[in-house]
Amino acid sequence: MSQQENKCPVTATKLKLEFFYNDDSKDGMCSKCHPCKLGIYDAVKILEAIQEGKGLDIYPALLKRIAVEVKDGGMCKKGKDHADILAAFLRDFESDLQRHIKGVCTHHVCARLVRYEIIPERCTMCDKCRVVCMDSAIEGQKLVPGKTGFTPYRIRQKRCTHCGECIKVCPEGAVVISDAALAGEEKPVHPVKHTVGTCPLKY
Amino acid sequence: MTTKMVNMEFDGKTVSVPEGMTLVDAAATVGIHIPNLCHIKELRGVGACRMCMVEIEGMKAPITACTTRTKEGMKVQTSTPKVEEIRKFVTDLVLSFHPLDCMTCPKAGACDLQRYAADLKIQESSFGRKSFNYELNDRSPFITIDNNYCILCGRCVRVCKEQNTNVLDFMGRGITTKVTTALDKPLHESGCTFCGSCVDACPVNSIMERDRWQHGREWDLEKLDTVCTACGSGCSVITSSRGGKIVKVNAKEDNGYICVIGRFGFDSLRAANRITTPMKRQDGKLIPTTWEDAAAIAGDALRKAGENAGFIAAGSLTNEEAYAVRALAREVTGSDAISTPASLYAGGMISALRTVYSDAGINIASHADLKSADLVVLIGADPSQKKQALQEVEVMIRRRAQAGAKVIVVNPEKIELASHQNAIHLQLTEGTDTVLLAGLMSAAIAEGATSSAKGLDALKKSLVSAENAASISGVSAEAIAMAGKAYAAAKQPVVVIGTGIAANEDASIQALNLALLKSAGVVPLMLEANSLGVMQMGPGAATGNKADRGYSEMKSGMKALYIAGNMMEPDFKSDFIIVQASHFTPLAEKADLVLPMAALYEKEGTIVNTYGMLKNIAQAQQPAGEAKDGAEIASKISAAVSKAKAFTQKDVAAAVRKVKAKKLGAGSFKPVAAKAAKPYGISATRLIMAMNQGMLSDSGVAKVMVVRQPVLKG
Numbered sequence: 001m002s003q004q005e006n007k008c009p010v011t012a013t014k015l016k017l018e019f020f021y022n023d024d025s026k027d028g029m030c031s032k033c034h035p036c037k038l039g040i041y042d043a044v045k046i047l048e049a050i051q052e053g054k055g056l057d058i059y060p061a062l063l064k065r066i067a068v069e070v071k072d073g074g075m076c077k078k079g080k081d082h083a084d085i086l087a088a089f090l091r092d093f094e095s096d097l098q099r100h101i102k103g104v105c106t107h108h109v110c111a112r113l114v115r116y117e118i119i120p121e122r123c124t125m126c127d128k129c130r131v132v133c134m135d136s137a138i139e140g141q142k143l144v145p146g147k148t149g150f151t152p153y154r155i156r157q158k159r160c161t162h163c164g165e166c167i168k169v170c171p172e173g174a175v176v177i178s179d180a181a182l183a184g185e186e187k188p189v190h191p192v193k194h195t196v197g198t199c200p201l202k203y
Numbered sequence: 204m205t206t207k208m209v210n211m212e213f214d215g216k217t218v219s220v221p222e223g224m225t226l227v228d229a230a231a232t233v234g235i236h237i238p239n240l241c242h243i244k245e246l247r248g249v250g251a252c253r254m255c256m257v258e259i260e261g262m263k264a265p266i267t268a269c270t271t272r273t274k275e276g277m278k279v280q281t282s283t284p285k286v287e288e289i290r291k292f293v294t295d296l297v298l299s300f301h302p303l304d305c306m307t308c309p310k311a312g313a314c315d316l317q318r319y320a321a322d323l324k325i326q327e328s329s330f331g332r333k334s335f336n337y338e339l340n341d342r343s344p345f346i347t348i349d350n351n352y353c354i355l356c357g358r359c360v361r362v363c364k365e366q367n368t369n370v371l372d373f374m375g376r377g378i379t380t381k382v383t384t385a386l387d388k389p390l391h392e393s394g395c396t397f398c399g400s401c402v403d404a405c406p407v408n409s410i411m412e413r414d415r416w417q418h419g420r421e422w423d424l425e426k427l428d429t430v431c432t433a434c435g436s437g438c439s440v441i442t443s444s445r446g447g448k449i450v451k452v453n454a455k456e457d458n459g460y461i462c463v464i465g466r467f468g469f470d471s472l473r474a475a476n477r478i479t480t481p482m483k484r485q486d487g488k489l490i491p492t493t494w495e496d497a498a499a500i501a502g503d504a505l506r507k508a509g510e511n512a513g514f515i516a517a518g519s520l521t522n523e524e525a526y527a528v529r530a531l532a533r534e535v536t537g538s539d540a541i542s543t544p545a546s547l548y549a550g551g552m553i554s555a556l557r558t559v560y561s562d563a564g565i566n567i568a569s570h571a572d573l574k575s576a577d578l579v580v581l582i583g584a585d586p587s588q589k590k591q592a593l594q595e596v597e598v599m600i601r602r603r604a605q606a607g608a609k610v611i612v613v614n615p616e617k618i619e620l621a622s623h624q625n626a627i628h629l630q631l632t633e634g635t636d637t638v639l640l641a642g643l644m645s646a647a648i649a650e651g652a653t654s655s656a657k658g659l660d661a662l663k664k665s666l667v668s669a670e671n672a673a674s675i676s677g678v679s680a681e682a683i684a685m686a687g688k689a690y691a692a693a694k695q696p697v698v699v700i701g702t703g704i705a706a707n708e709d710a711s712i713q714a715l716n717l718a719l720l721k722s723a724g725v726v727p728l729m730l731e732a733n734s735l736g737v738m739q740m741g742p743g744a745a746t747g748n749k750a751d752r753g754y755s756e757m758k759s760g761m762k763a764l765y766i767a768g769n770m771m772e773p774d775f776k777s778d779f780i781i782v783q784a785s786h787f788t789p790l791a792e793k794a795d796l797v798l799p800m801a802a803l804y805e806k807e808g809t810i811v812n813t814y815g816m817l818k819n820i821a822q823a824q825q826p827a828g829e830a831k832d833g834a835e836i837a838s839k840i841s842a843a844v845s846k847a848k849a850f851t852q853k854d855v856a857a858a859v860r861k862v863k864a865k866k867l868g869a870g871s872f873k874p875v876a877a878k879a880a881k882p883y884g885i886s887a888t889r890l891i892m893a894m895n896q897g898m899l900s901d902s903g904v905a906k907v908m909v910v911r912q913p914v915l916k917g
Contacts, residue, residue, distance in 0.1 A: 021377055031376040034240075034252050034355070035289070038296040041378045042330050049331075062330065069292035072265065072285065073253040 008109035009093040010100050013085065014047035020082050029079065036079035039070040043086055051110045055101030063097075064090055108177045111162040115178050116155050122174035123153050129166035129175060135159050138166060211277040226268035226279060227255055237281050238290055238319050240297070240406055241356040242269040244456060245602075246365055252356055254293055254319070256286040265289065291323050297354045299328035300335070300378065301407065304352075308408050312421030315406035316354060335379060343390035344903060345397050345413050345467050350381050353409040357382075359401035365605060366460065366598045367619075368588065370395045382409070396588045397463040397904075398598075403454055412451050412467075419445040428455065429821040430810060431465035432519050432732035432803055433898070434891055436595035437812030438465055442804055442823040448473075449804060449824050459602075462594040464895065467904055469804060472827060474901035476787040478799040479828025489797060494829065494839065500796055502843025504763045504779045505536045513761035513777070514541040515754065517768025518731025519894070521808025521820060524833030525737040526862075527855045528767050535841045535848045540761065542754040544771060545734040548702045548890060550754075552727050553738065555711035559719065560870045570814040572724040573599050578693035581620065582613045582714045583636065583703020584728050585887060589619060592887045593728060596699070596813075609693070611686045613639060614703060615882075627686045631676040633882040636703075636710040639683070640717050641665070641877035642672020646687025647720060654720050658872035662716060665874035675879060696723040702730065702887045709875045716872050729813040730890050736811035739862060766790065767833055768800070771893035783836055788897030799830035802898065806832045809859070 006012035021029055021040050031037050043066045046059050067090060070083035090097070099106060105113040118129075118138075125143035130153070137160040140153030155166075155175075166175045206221040213235050220229040225248055227237045240252035248269030255268040260278035265286050268279075280286075298320060305311050320326075337350035359382060363371045370393050374381045384393040391397075401410045424443035431438050431452075439455035449469045454461040471477075481497035482489040505512050514532040516525045525543075532541045546553065573579070579600050586596035600620060604610050610626040612618060613636065621628035631639045644662075646669040653659070669687065673680035690696060698718040704710035705727065718725045729735060757764065757775075764777035766784075773789035782794035785802035804823040811817050826832070831839075834855045842849035899905045 024376070029377065031380060032249070032251055034254075034293050034296065037355075037377050037380075038299075039292070042296065042299070045331060045333075058329075065292065069289055073256060073289040073292065075250060075253070 006109065008105055008107040009089060009096050010047060010050060010105070011109050013089040014044060014051065016085055017047070017082060018044050020078075027078070030076065033073075033075035033079070035070045035073040036075065036082075039066045040079070040082060042066060050097070050100050051105075051112060053103055053112045055103070057101065059101060060090065060094070060097055104179045106179075108179075113179070114162060115157060116160050116162060116166070117176055117178055118153050118155055119174050119176060120152055122172045124172055124174075125150060125153060126171065128169045128171070129153070132165045132169050134163065134165065135161050137161070209273055209275040209277075211273060211275070211279065213279050214281055220273050222273055222275070224273050226257060226271050226273060229273045230268070230279075230281065235281060237268045238322070239269055240293075240315060240319075240354060241358055243358055243362060243404060245459065246361060249357065249361070252293060254290050256289050257281050258283050258286060287323070290319070291325065294319050294323055294325055295328050296330060298325060299330040300333040301354055302334070302351055303327070309411065309415050309418070309420065310408035314408065333378070337381065340383070340389070341413065343395070343413075345463070346390060346395075346399065346402060346410060347413050348382065348390075348410050350383070350409065352407050353382055354407055355380055355382075356406060358404035358406065359410055362400045362404045365602060366398070366400065366588070367601055367623075368394070368396055368398070371401060394589075396591070396594070397467065398460065398588070398594065399463070399466045400454070400460060402466075415451060418450045419443075424450060427821050427823045428819075429804060429823055430732075430812075430818045431461060432521075432810060432820070433464040433468060433895055434462075434593055434595075435518075435729040435731055435734065435813035436593060437732045437810055437816070437818055438462075438595055439818065440465055442469075444823055447825055452804075458595075460595050460598045462588070462591070463904055464591075464899065468895075468899060468902055471786065471898045471902035471904070472802055472805065472824060474786065476897070476901045477802075477827050477830075478784060478787060478791065478797055479830060480799060481829065482797040484795045489792075489794075494831075497796060497798060498839045498843040501765075501781050501798070501840045504781065504796075505531075505765065505840070505844050508538070508762035508779070509536065510538045510540075511762040512536050512538045512540065513757040513764045514538065515757060515764070515766045515770065516541070516543050516737055517766075517770055517894075518543055518545050518729065518734035518737050520733060520737060520768045520833055521806060521810055522733065522736045522740050522859050522862075523808045523852075523855050524767065524806075524837070525733070525740040526859050527834040527837035527850075527852075528765070529740060530850055530855065530858070531765070531837045531841050531844075535844050535850070540757055542757060543734065543737050544754060545729060545731065545738060546754045547706075548887075549705040549727065549729060549734070551708035552700055552705035552711040555708050555715055556725075556727065558708075559712060559715040559873055570599075570812075570816055572695070573603070573697055573726065573814065576603055576608055576695050576697040576724070578609045578611070578689060578696040579603060580611045580613065580690065580696060580698045580717065580723075581618075582640070582698065582700050582717075583705065583710070584699050584701020585614065585616065585618045585703070586699075586701070586728070587619055592891045593730070593813075596726075596728065600699075609689045611643075611689065613643075627682060627689065629676075629678045629682055629686060631678050632879070635676040635879045636707075637713045637875055638667060638672050638877045638879060639676040639678060640710070640713040641667045642669045642676070642683050643687050643690065644717055644720060645669055645672075646684050647691040647717075650688045650691035652687075652691040652720050654722065654872075656719050656722075656871055658874070661874045662872040665877065667877045672877070690717075690721065693721065693723075696721050697726060698723050699726045699728060701728045702890070707880070709880070712873050712875050713877075715870075716875075719870050719872060726814060728887070730887055731894065732812060733810035735813070735815060736809070736817075739811065740859065766794075767837075769894055769897055771890050783833060784897065785830065786897035786900075791897070798836050799826075799828060800836065801826035801830050801832050805830070808832075808834075 067083050067087040071080050074080045108114050127142035130138045137156050141150040208219045209222045218233040227242050230237050237255045239255040250267035250270040256265040257268045258265050258280040340348040360371050374383050427442050431440050438461045439458040441453045443451050452466050480491040483492045516528045532538050586593035588594045604623050604625045612621040612628045615633045645666040669683045670680050700714050759776040761777045763779040765781045780794045781796045782791045783798040783800050784791050785800045805826045807822045808820050834852045838851050
């Protein structure tokens with residue numbers, strides 16, 4: 001768990017519960033009673049799915065059920081305290097949770113829910129980002145002064161793992177994070193394939 | 204000791220239940236089922252599954268019924284919306300990682316999870332489906348463990364720890380916990396005794412009999428309450444058969460435990476060494492013959508021998524079969540030479556019981572007595588799971604010890620029970636039992652133990668002080684004083700007398716004196732299922748007839764010898780030996796006439812086990828080949844010996860019903876000289892192994908049995 005308080009409430013709650021679940025010390029889960037060991041595991045899995053962008057509309061109800069029943073049925077205080085953490089999250093950050101399920105992380109923390117983009121107006125084509133990219137997700141050609149015909153820099157979304165190295169090295173601040181779901185709404189890069197009755201973008 | 208009853212309310216119904224019982228068990232006694240996945244009857248609850256949550260008036264939160272004890276005036280609601288929600292939640296979560304294989308699962312119909320899912324109307328889990336792809340552990344004989352089906356209730360782990368086998372345990376944590384052995388080894392390399400208690404405990408099909416798959420669904424099986432007759436415990440079992448063949452054997456709930464022989468030994472019924480037809484010796488070889496021919500040959504031999512014919516009835520026969528042998532000997536053939544092997548290993552104890560309780564019956568502790576005992580004195584007894592001897596007795600004593608009862612072990616060897624934390628081990632020099640018991644009694648009397656039985660003054664004179672006893676027997680005086688104090692303070696002691704001293708009359712009398720001092724229950728450990736019943740039926744019973752010849756006197760010199768049942772020793776000599784047995788043994792191979800007898804689970808009748816309980820045996824399977832019930836064989840032969848005195852199987856059954864157990868005599872102390880003697884112990888392990896050797900030699904059980912060869916001492 002990072003020392004810094006996480007901005008995104010979904011990530012913060014998931015990390016708290018996951019840490020409790022995996023903690024082998026006396027402060028961690030004792031792994032004795034069923035509601036706690038199975039319920040907390042399921043809560044972590046559900047939050048993970050939401051972070052992955054696979055959120056479903058029934059998830060808030062399931063999380064609420066876990067929070068209530070682990071509190072009622074759990075054996076010890078440790079388990080009940082973590083049910084309270086989950087309950088507090090559901091109470092205070094309901095809108096955040098709903099946004100996450102729709103595919104938007106407003107804090108730009110959940111990696112799968114964001115999209116890295118290079119703003120062409122700011123880019124000076126210095127090639128620093130292409131060199132540091134571990135996944136060869138950035139393509140483009142370095143500008144040589146006095147010559148023309150260079151391919152502009154852009155990020156190949158399929159390859160990008162959202163590691164953030166390019167943002168650190170860019171001197172111009174040209175690499176930015178935007179919401180994946182909203183970006184898709186404005187201008188789909190490729191025509192979206194619709195099978196009968198479903199929309200991959202959930203509209 | 205009678206348990207105190209309390210009045211309480213279950214769902215508005217006022218009932219009277221024993222105090223201090225868990226709510227789950229108490230509700231079961233009045234017919235209310237509280238759902239649970241992790242509770243085992245009579246074991247301490249852990250409250251892991253949270254299915255048994257109930258609401259109690261005056262408490263703000265629901266509470267687990269398996270960890271709460273009954274109290275006067277409690278008002279319990281077993282099914283409120285709040286606890287139903289918790290039950291649904293737990294079942295829902297458990298179903299999310301349990302494969303929904305009910306259509307092929309052999310446990311379907313007897314599965315607890317299936318039952319609760321149906322009761323709570325859960326068709327499929329609302330949480331995400333999870334599977335962890337464990338490898339099927341089928342590397343061990345008899346038992347398979349499939350962790351994919353495991354619902355982590357921990358029943359198997361607890362039942363294994365409770366009886367101190369300590370084979371199964373949890374590995375890992377959280378939902379990925381795995382029930383397995385140390386270092387993930389196969390069961391037979393981890394010290395497993397294959398008692399199969401985990402199989403009975405498992406609520407789903409995670410731990411199962413190895414050959415259970417595709418041998419009938421639960422509702423195809425015909426269930427029958429019967430009794431295993433492989434050893435003295437005579438455990439109640441439930442056999443399940445399909446198409447007339449036994450498929451599996453389970454422990455009955457009130458018994459709680461059966462060993463590997465009772466549970467998995469039924470494959471011996473179809474073993475290759477089964478005797479299926481009568482056989483006679485011709486030109487030095489055993490050849491098959493018909494029943495008429497065999498009966499005629501046996502009749503001739505017995506008629507010619509007359510009163511020189513010897514009869515030996517094994518303790519594993521039923522009362523009916525033993526009575527038939529007695530009738531064949533005394534009434535038809537006219538011989539008084541009839542005995543049973545119990546007189547070899549427990550002869551001293553039987554005459555001691557007659558002496559002390561003045562022939563008015565035997566004060567035998569019942570099974571229930573041992574279950575509620577708060578102190579157990581084990582004298583010369585070594586019931587052991589690891590050595591495969593009287594395993595059920597050890598488990599019973601160990602359960603009491605776990606619940607806080609003290610165990611006083613009087614044994615020259617360091618037996619397994621002696622290392623229990625509640626055990627006091629008096630490790631005496633061999634042969635000094637009478638001295639040590641005298642010292643123990645004087646220590647108990649010094650602590651205030653007293654009795655109203657006759658002859659206490661004479662007994663007191665014959666006793667030696669604890670210090671003297673300590674110096675002779677080689678036990679520290681403090682240990683004797685501690686044991687004496689514990690014995691004097693015990694409320695419901697039980698004295699268990701084993702084969703270590705049962706052959707010696709003086710030592711047995713001294714042990715019975717000790718029991719009489721606190722009017723304790725006595726369990727004379729018999730190795731064979733029906734030793735006590737056989738003795739009441741005839742062989743070895745007191746007739747006052749001096750011509751009665753004992754077991755060892757009949758080993759040679761009889762003109763004809765009729766041996767019924769599995770015998771532990773093969774060295775009998777006679778002109779003509781008739782063996783009535785179910786399996787080929789070394790003795791049957793040298794017999795002149797072999798008669799096939801119905802084996803374990805193949806006959807009807809009654810037995811009296813080592814706790815003195817009368818139990819009914821039901822026939823779970825037809826006898827193999829031409830094998831017949833022992834009583835029927837005896838009646839056939841009786842017709843061949845003498846038409847006038849012939850009896851039928853019905854006569855025998857009617858006569859057995861008339862035999863009534865004698866009432867318990869008052870009992871009086873019989874002083875014996877406290878002095879050291881030569882060692883006289885007999886190893887129970889060796890005798891039981893020898894007894895079941897014929898039956899088990901071709902069975903799968905023999906492969907996992909620890910075959911040891913301790914020899915007869917003295």
